[in-house]
Amino acid sequence: MAAPEAPADPADPARDPRPDVGRTGGPVRTVIENCAVATVDAQDTEYASGHVVVAGNRVESVGPGPAPADLPGVIRRVDGTGHLLTPGLVNTHHHFYQWLTRGLAQDAGLFDWLVALYPIWARIDEPMVYEAARGSLAMMARGGVTTAMDHHYVFPHGAGDLFGAEIRAARELGVRFSPTRGSMDLGTAQGGLPPDFAVETTEAALTATESAIDAHHDPSFDSMLRVGVAPCSPFSVSTELLRDAATLARRKGVRLHTHGSETVQEEQFCKETFGMAPTEYFEYTGWLGDDVWLAHCVHLGDADIAAFARTGTGVAHCPSSNARLAAGTARVPDLLRAGVPVGLGVDGTASNESGELHTELRTALLVHRIAGGPDALGARQALRMGTYGGAQVLGRGAEIGSLEPGKLADLVLWRLDGIGHSTIADPVAALVLGAPAPITLSLVNGVPVVEDGRLTTADEEAIARAAGEQARRLARIASA
Numbered sequence: 001m002a003a004p005e006a007p008a009d010p011a012d013p014a015r016d017p018r019p020d021v022g023r024t025g026g027p028v029r030t031v032i033e034n035c036a037v038a039t040v041d042a043q044d045t046e047y048a049s050g051h052v053v054v055a056g057n058r059v060e061s062v063g064p065g066p067a068p069a070d071l072p073g074v075i076r077r078v079d080g081t082g083h084l085l086t087p088g089l090v091n092t093h094h095h096f097y098q099w100l101t102r103g104l105a106q107d108a109g110l111f112d113w114l115v116a117l118y119p120i121w122a123r124i125d126e127p128m129v130y131e132a133a134r135g136s137l138a139m140m141a142r143g144g145v146t147t148a149m150d151h152h153y154v155f156p157h158g159a160g161d162l163f164g165a166e167i168r169a170a171r172e173l174g175v176r177f178s179p180t181r182g183s184m185d186l187g188t189a190q191g192g193l194p195p196d197f198a199v200e201t202t203e204a205a206l207t208a209t210e211s212a213i214d215a216h217h218d219p220s221f222d223s224m225l226r227v228g229v230a231p232c233s234p235f236s237v238s239t240e241l242l243r244d245a246a247t248l249a250r251r252k253g254v255r256l257h258t259h260g261s262e263t264v265q266e267e268q269f270c271k272e273t274f275g276m277a278p279t280e281y282f283e284y285t286g287w288l289g290d291d292v293w294l295a296h297c298v299h300l301g302d303a304d305i306a307a308f309a310r311t312g313t314g315v316a317h318c319p320s321s322n323a324r325l326a327a328g329t330a331r332v333p334d335l336l337r338a339g340v341p342v343g344l345g346v347d348g349t350a351s352n353e354s355g356e357l358h359t360e361l362r363t364a365l366l367v368h369r370i371a372g373g374p375d376a377l378g379a380r381q382a383l384r385m386g387t388y389g390g391a392q393v394l395g396r397g398a399e400i401g402s403l404e405p406g407k408l409a410d411l412v413l414w415r416l417d418g419i420g421h422s423t424i425a426d427p428v429a430a431l432v433l434g435a436p437a438p439i440t441l442s443l444v445n446g447v448p449v450v451e452d453g454r455l456t457t458a459d460e461e462a463i464a465r466a467a468g469e470q471a472r473r474l475a476r477i478a479s480a
Helices: 096-101 110-121 128-140 162-173 203-215 239-252 264-273 278-284 300-313 319-324 333-338 359-372 379-393 427-433 460-479
Strands: 029-038 046-055 060-063 074-079 085-088 145-152 176-183 228-231 257-262 294-295 314-317 342-344 412-417 439-445 446-452
Touching: 029 319, 029 412, 029 427, 085 379, 085 427, 096 110, 096 145, 096 162, 096 460, 110 264, 110 427, 110 460, 128 145, 128 162, 128 278, 145 162, 145 439, 145 446, 162 176, 162 203, 203 239, 203 264, 228 239, 239 257, 257 278, 264 278, 278 300, 300 333, 314 333, 314 379, 319 359, 333 342, 333 359, 342 379, 359 379, 359 427, 379 427
Parallel strands: 029 074, 029 085, 145 176, 176 228, 228 257, 257 294, 294 314, 314 342
Antiparallel strands: 029 046, 046 060, 085 412, 412 439, 439 446
16 A cells, blocks of 8 residues: 655645645655556656656656655655556546436437437436536546546526536546537437437527637646537537537637447438438538547448548547447557547446446457457557547647656556455556556646545545435436
8 A cells, every 4th residue: 555654734834825836935746656657658668666756736757766865845755566657547528417317228229228318318407417527527536537528418498507517516526627518409300319308509509619618618738627519419410500610619729529420320310311421421511630539430431540540530439338339349449550549438327337437448458359359459558548548539648648747747546466456467457457446546737636545525425425316306307
């Protein structure tokens, strides 16, 4: 177990009141040493026993052996013996509100699953979304996620500030957040899949999306909050909204996200409705580019993969959700070989009830080996997708996703000397192939959010109780 020194007394008058400044006027430092380190940098540098020094909210240094003993401003020195230190995990696709509807439509494919759940989701309100966001974020954070993403696209009339509710939850839990303001304007009356009472008008969706960007988006290097534009999917969004949303995003300098090529039925819908396959339709509407990432991308041909590679379009790979809904197996090894940015996603917990990203490392490796053989995907490739790959997809590869000097201090110390991992000599293999590893310390922006497997920023039991109450309230309203 890691043995941290006692932190400096925050009441000490000799200590500068700013949280990132120490007694000498320099930055406060946290040292983590004597652990295996997987940096996930461009060279995949690893140390069997190494250290990382965090100064304020940045990684200051990374290297072999222990850190220098005479570093100034060190308020905490963590002995990481028996641990692996990695960048924090980056989730690239999620729907927080679905935390309240887990375990439903258990044996349905995507379209039938959506038809069953849309009428329930259309009854959500602000208290529900807030508690669902807290539950989703808490589950991810205690499993090593330091940057979360959410795609929220259901906005019932009079439901309150749903987008603001999840932003508030992320701020309270201390997780770096990339929420995307989603939308649907293509109801059943216009040939879409969602019921008419669950969609917005095109104009209202665009106006609300721009307002969300203006109110919340922070483009700075240190940003804890980046907003994106995210119409839901080709079968729930008009061509007008898709095109105008892309124009809006580029005018505002934010990223674009939607679902794409998830199922065979979606491909059939696009061909019948728009006269072209999904990738062709996305390119036609301005939805391929290095500022775009698409969720799932299960059904891609060679030409589609070439188009993604040519344009720099990213992919959020959600292996558990794809399996739960029987959508198929994405061609991730081919995407990686082509140079397409690929990150991992939990997806909504109504189609991935665990709500965890660290288990997706193992699931991704196993799924692709079933489909492509023993060399289809390796443990280090899986770790890269869950860290730096996700950072690339979110447009934050220069800031997070690897342990390198100057990057933001989002990192996780995984305990690997317990019964679940102690006989696996390779620490990266232990993390990816072994049982879910306990977390001794997780830092976001240099601040602890998990210690010894528990959240430091919220009461887990209180979150569980409140989310359960809201799930039961939603079920009562939806069945009335």
